[in-house]
Amino acid sequence: xxxxxxxRLTLWYALSLAVILAASGFFWHYYLGRELHSHLDQRLxxxxxxxxxxxxxxxxxxxxxxxxxCQSLDDFLRRHSWSEFVQIRDLNGTIRCFSRNLxxxxxxxxAAGDKVLKQHLPVLESLAAAPFAGVRLLNLPLEIGGKTVxxxxxxxxxxxxxxxxxxxxxxxxxxxxxxxxxxxxxxWFLAGRTLAPxxxxxxxxxRINAENLSERLTVGNAGREIAELAATxxxxxxxxxxxxxxxKQFSGDASHELRTPLTILKGExxxxxxxxxxPEEFRNMLESNLEEINRMERIIEDLLLLxxxxxxxxxxxxxxxxxxxLMQEIYLRGSSLREDSSLxxxxxxxxxxxxxxxxxxxxxxxxxxxxxxxAVKYTPAPGRVEISLHLDGDRAVISISDTGIGIPADHLPYxxxxxxxxxxARNRAVGGAGLGLAIVKWVVDxxxxxxxxxxxxxVGTTFRVELPIxxxxxxxxxAIRQR
Numbered sequence: 070x071x072x073x074x075x076x077r078l079t080l081w082y083a084l085s086l087a088v089i090l091a092a093s094g095f096f097w098h099y100y101l102g103r104e105l106h107s108h109l110d111q112r113l114x115x116x117x118x119x120x121x122x123x124x125x126x127x128x129x130x131x132x133x134x135x136x137x138x139c140q141s142l143d144d145f146l147r148r149h150s151w152s153e154f155v156q157i158r159d160l161n162g163t164i165r166c167f168s169r170n171l172x173x174x175x176x177x178x179x180a181a182g183d184k185v186l187k188q189h190l191p192v193l194e195s196l197a198a199a200p201f202a203g204v205r206l207l208n209l210p211l212e213i214g215g216k217t218v219x220x221x222x223x224x225x226x227x228x229x230x231x232x233x234x235x236x237x238x239x240x241x242x243x244x245x246x247x248x249x250x251x252x253x254x255x256x257w258f259l260a261g262r263t264l265a266p267x268x269x270x271x272x273x274x275x276r277i278n279a280e281n282l283s284e285r286l287t288v289g290n291a292g293r294e295i296a297e298l299a300a301t302x303x304x305x306x307x308x309x310x311x312x313x314x315x316x317k318q319f320s321g322d323a324s325h326e327l328r329t330p331l332t333i334l335k336g337e338x339x340x341x342x343x344x345x346x347x348p349e350e351f352r353n354m355l356e357s358n359l360e361e362i363n364r365m366e367r368i369i370e371d372l373l374l375l376x377x378x379x380x381x382x383x384x385x386x387x388x389x390x391x392x393x394x395l396m397q398e399i400y401l402r403g404s405s406l407r408e409d410s411s412l413x414x415x416x417x418x419x420x421x422x423x424x425x426x427x428x429x430x431x432x433x434x435x436x437x438x439x440x441x442x443x444a445v446k447y448t449p450a451p452g453r454v455e456i457s458l459h460l461d462g463d464r465a466v467i468s469i470s471d472t473g474i475g476i477p478a479d480h481l482p483y484x485x486x487x488x489x490x491x492x493x494a495r496n497r498a499v500g501g502a503g504l505g506l507a508i509v510k511w512v513v514d515x516x517x518x519x520x521x522x523x524x525x526x527x528v529g530t531t532f533r534v535e536l537p538i539x540x541x542x543x544x545x546x547x548a549i550r551q552r
Contacts, residue, residue, distance in 0.1 A: 409450035419459035427539035448473035
């Protein structure tokens with residue numbers, strides 16, 4: 070029943086309000102009761118003092134021994150319109166005068182009366198025995214000439230107080246549930262109004278699927294919290310749209326890259342089966358097929374590498390790696406890739422000792438091999454490829470520059486994207502699938518480094534890689550050998 074947020078909010082609102090109303094009712098009942106009883110006590114004290122003053126002025130002596138209705142006292146009470154019970158006792162507790170409304174009953178004189186005579190202080194008590202049940206009684210010392218000569222007793226029923234409290238209880242019992250019901254209904258309505266934007270967001274989110282990820286949520290003037298929720302959803306949708314777009318592009322590009330060598334394999338095989346007659350012709354066909362198979366193998370390996378890197382399933386085995394030694398290895402590999410001796414490959418180590426980085430040696434080697442391979446492939450002879458290493462603060466900077474064909478400026482922002490090619494035909498001619506630089510970017514990021522590229526068509530290209538060094542930036546080679 071209370072599974073919806075609106076119901077729960079209304080329930081908690083109603084329960085909180087019920088507690089507040091109950092606490093408020095108890096407070097006002099207690100406060101009013103205390104005030105009414107205090108007012109009654111003050112009235113009894115006022116009447117008792119006036120009666121004592123009147124009696125002291127009229128008698129001048131201690132109460133006489135005659136028992137009567139004290140006509141003068143009744144006249145005094147009647148003039149003031151007082152209906153309280155009044156009774157006067159002497160020091161022995163004997164009743165000397167009483168008001169006519171007592172009739173045959175007499176106000177009790179027990180421990181409270183004895184306390185008054187001993188301490189000469191007024192004493193209040195609530196009577197419970199008939200016929201004065203529910204009567205509030207004040208016992209006040211009666212003084213004449215500065216001496217206590219008796220006790221003035223003034224009593225009044227508390228029925229008016231109880232009646233007022235009963236009316237208050239009736240009002241609270243009648244109107245509190247009605248007020249609670251009305252405010253709860255109002256809370257239900259306000260909760261619905263407050264949660265309406267959430268419901269609109271929910272309906273909008275249900276309409277969004279993989280086909281319309283470009284849609285965005287709008288909430289209008291729904292409040293800051295709802296606006297932040299919608300903004301968060303929109304950011305998530307943007308990321309999903311980007312991810313889905315990459316998946317679609319990746320799937321399409323991968324299918325295209327794998328379809329091309331398969332098509333070549335199929336075509337050459339069909340041609341060989343139809344036209345090849347000699348072993349040499351079959352051998353040429355098989356060599357061509359092997360090239361395409363190797364190409365597919367490289368594509369698949371690169372795809373698996375990138376897929377594992379995306380899913381976090383390719384942990385790096387980091388350890389201290391000597392960039393100085395690695396650059397020498399890359400230099401030798403670049404030199405061996407040359408097809409023309411007029412293409413110069415140069416190594417420039419601008420450091421005096423060993424440069425260490427904390428990294429995965431296999432991936433770092435793959436990073437720089439990709440860069441040097443591209444530099445050699447796209448630099449026609451005569452030309453120059455230079456590998457340099459130097460330090461910039463706490464970072465090692467590796468630059469691989471060439472005097473090759475260069476990259477147009479409008480292509481530079483995209484060259485690290487997967488399957489991106491500056492020149493489709495040129496890349497196919499050298500066997501590239503557009504994945505090498507994507508792998509380079511991933512390796513650099515995985516090592517908390519940075520890579521940028523500068524290029525000008527017809528002039529050349531420079532890739533600049535920055536990697537954080539591990540511990541001391543330079544170590545003496547002799548110290549390393551001694552270890």
